Amino acid sequence: MKTPTLLILGLLSGLGSTGLLWGQSPKPSGGPGEALAPRPFQGRRAVLTHSIEIDASPDRVFPLLCPVREGEWAEGWMGRPIYSISGVSEENAVFETEHEGGIKTLWFVVNLDPKRHVNELVYWMPEGQLVRLHMRVSALGPQKSKIDVKYIRTSLSEQGNQSLQKAEAHFLEMMAEWQASLNHFVTTGRMLRAGS
Numbered sequence: 001m002k003t004p005t006l007l008i009l010g011l012l013s014g015l016g017s018t019g020l021l022w023g024q025s026p027k028p029s030g031g032p033g034e035a036l037a038p039r040p041f042q043g044r045r046a047v048l049t050h051s052i053e054i055d056a057s058p059d060r061v062f063p064l065l066c067p068v069r070e071g072e073w074a075e076g077w078m079g080r081p082i083y084s085i086s087g088v089s090e091e092n093a094v095f096e097t098e099h100e101g102g103i104k105t106l107w108f109v110v111n112l113d114p115k116r117h118v119n120e121l122v123y124w125m126p127e128g129q130l131v132r133l134h135m136r137v138s139a140l141g142p143q144k145s146k147i148d149v150k151y152i153r154t155s156l157s158e159q160g161n162q163s164l165q166k167a168e169a170h171f172l173e174m175m176a177e178w179q180a181s182l183n184h185f186v187t188t189g190r191m192l193r194a195g196s
Helices: 004-014 058-064 158-188
Strands: 045-054 078-083 094-098 104-113 118-125 129-141 144-155
Touching (some): 045 158, 058 144, 058 158, 129 158, 144 158
Antiparallel strands (some): 078 094, 104 118
């Protein structure tokens, strides 16, 4: 059985199995008497950006933007390290999160800069998306921060196209939930529960 990391590498290496190099387009076929080749799947991309304000300093907020520590403030979030020396977010760490229905997402920390308060991750969703997430926390005052969030979502299948459409439709709602949950946590030290 392949490990989750090997599964991702296998998936990504399979993307090159068409004989095309990255950035190349397939050569048109269909000369006289030649049938047209079926059109290859075309992924969709969505770039989603938003900023939220949190009632705490960047030094307080930044460590909470971690696949493990998110479980402290986001109801229903379950993250565990697959490879992390510290057990929390660090550069080149690998995490797994489990979602409704037992669906697991694999995360890789691409860039973590605590001095600049920048966190960049890539994650693979089994329903057919590859996502790059960039977060930057900046000070708005002594106890006020802004988190600039940017998602670059790419679908890898027709199912991924549908999943991407849902993510686009619910993006601002998700950002509002982040803001409410983080503000509740940094103010009270407790998770914001649904219906409270």
